[in-house]
Amino acid sequence: MSNGTSNAGSRLGAILARRETSVALILLLVLIFMTLANEFFLTQRNLLNVGRQASVVAMVALAQALVIISRGIDLSVGSVIGLSAVTGALVAQETGSQVLGIGGALSAGLACGIFNAVLYTRFHINPFIATLGTMSIARGISLLMTGGIPVSFSGWASWFGAGRIWGIPASLLLMLLLAVIFYVLATRTRVGRNIYATGDNPTAARLAGIDVDRTRGLVFAVSGLVAGLGGLILAGNLASAGPDLGRGYELDVIAAVILGGTALAGGRGSIPGVLLGALLMALLGNAFVLLGVSSHWQVVTKGLVIILAVAIDGVRRGRED
């Protein structure tokens, strides 16, 4: 074998060995199967619909990916979505100002993120526990604020949730914009490098002069802020902010991140991978609706896909050792 082919061979091997590849393959299989199984699947309208459905999970997952890459985890995102939506809706209702409503939703998200950051970096509470607490607190506050009854939230918020630009859902465009920003952040900037270094070996990063606490605080704050944006979009889409909004989202979000090849142990992960993961989750949801299968099966299948994708990875790594 000549040197060139062996090089190409090893490069191909390296690509095949990535979890993104397994997920991309599963994604392709689902696409082919659905194209054959349902004539409505491959229409512009349906695909844009999938994109819109994927957008909130994908956005929140982008920020979650940074958290997990830095060796943290944010379980509170689902509740923060709910609290932000409710806060935004109530502020808009009380003040009659659309701008303040949107500002309120984003600030509520950011405040939750900063709360998590402080619990972790100042009080040294394990992020799993800290965000588990915040998850419950944020959900409780949304219930208290609304008395359990949904609040109407239309106007500008509906544009975020249901608006279109050139026929493309605004939330999808927003998600793509965020993806580009996060990609550049992760791969080209000092902040991104600090995040990867902190997750790969926090002690070594600290000893190398990286401000590990500030890095950790930043990713949690960003995660909260993006969850706030997610709440705005979800509520806008329904034109109503229910206190239960976003319940269970943390699981879809973390699943998308893990499917995308991010290591829970920190230090590894890619933004394109996260997009693939989120897309797969949305596509599965769409497939079940189109095929008319009970949504209960959808829940089971989501779990199976996560286990399958990570298992392929684990078996391959196991063989390497």
Added chain:
Amino acid sequence: MLHGVDLSIAPGEVIGLLGENGAGKSTLMNIVSGSLKADAGRVLLDGREVQFGSVRDGIEAGIRFVHQELSTIGSLSVAENIFLGDYFAGRSGLVDRNRMTQGSLEALAAVGLEHVDPKTDVDTLRPGQQQLIEIAKAIVVEPTLLILDEPTSSLTPFEAKKLFELIGKLSASGVAVIFITHKLEEALANCHRIVVLRDGKLVSDEAAKATDKARLIQHMVGKTSVFEWGGSVMQPGQPQVEIRGLRDEHHLKPIDLDLNAGEVVALFGLVGAGRTEFMETLFGFRRAAAGSISIGGVPLRLGHVPTSVRNGIAMVPEGRKKRGILPSHSVERNITLSCLESLSRLGFIRGSAERTGAARLARALHIRMATADQQITDLSGGNQQKAIFARAVMAGPRLLLLDEPTHGVDVGAKSEIYEIIHDLARKGMSVVVSSSELPEVFAIADRCVVFSRGDLVGNLGRAEMTEHDILRLAFANH
């Protein structure tokens, strides 16, 4: 590690085992107790050859090894720790608490802890008391051979006295005891024989009555020094770093130290002397309780590593895997980690500057790698260590702190690292190297600062540096 060591011990005999760090004391005892396998040679017990597959086998044959590091389980009670793994559980599988408590009381009385309630959780006790619990655990069933690794390092003088009474009693009832220590007086006063290891060889085996402190130090030091000193011939540079009254919250006494530009200063001390604590406090990684540092006359904010790095301090920590490398990152990204600020503009890293910067250092430090994009874990240990060096150097420090920089690297890489250290000093850096190997101190240092028990006890210029004096100082507070 070990080279053809012969050692015999009679029932009731107490042997003191001495040697510098890394002389092979622990390795030897690990082989005897069954936790390591010998490459060659035999262990005989009562004249019969034994082969231990595990520590369990050793314990069953009556050999108990009490390690220096605590292995008590904090959340279990004293009694449960003493009878760990054997709770008098009968056929029912239930733990017999009464017998455990009874047995514990006897064992506790034997080690002088009669006032401790067997039901208390171990993590409420002081480290010294926990050490005694470990010894209690080892003697519940009377052993044939008891090995103690620096048992008195965390004990009060009173507890130590009690322990030696216990050793006397055990010896009288026929238990053989091997006693590893750094405290020479202790060994001379309480052992029958004293054995010294150096570089894995047994260099002396004498009756305690027939030897003395000076003679033992002589044995421990030897005189071979593998590496030639290539130290600076330049005039001592300008004062660069001034440390006043620096101490941490636990280990250190207030430390004063001045460092000149272009000078290599070795920090010598026994394990636990406080060298690492001092360096980490100086670097800001560990909280300072008091003191001040100034670099080039400018006072430094204490306790914040990013500030220290920005103001010209860099550190190569001990423990490459745990504290040095970013295992999932490339060699290049490992090297540039400490100077991303200068490599970026408006927060964006300039890729070309990063590549050329890393390549320049990889060349200067002779890092052997296929490409700079290679994952760092693909390199050999010595080359990984050089990459961590490169990281510190690339930050452009005026004060470079190196904590055991040649631990776990081979001889070739070792001499390369010594050359790098001298090169850096010649460029005007102050270099502080913590080392527990005397040959290394002589190979690199312009000056040797000796630590003992958290205190700076000696500051010897190159002309005054002798192995004897350095060791005498290192043992000063023992």
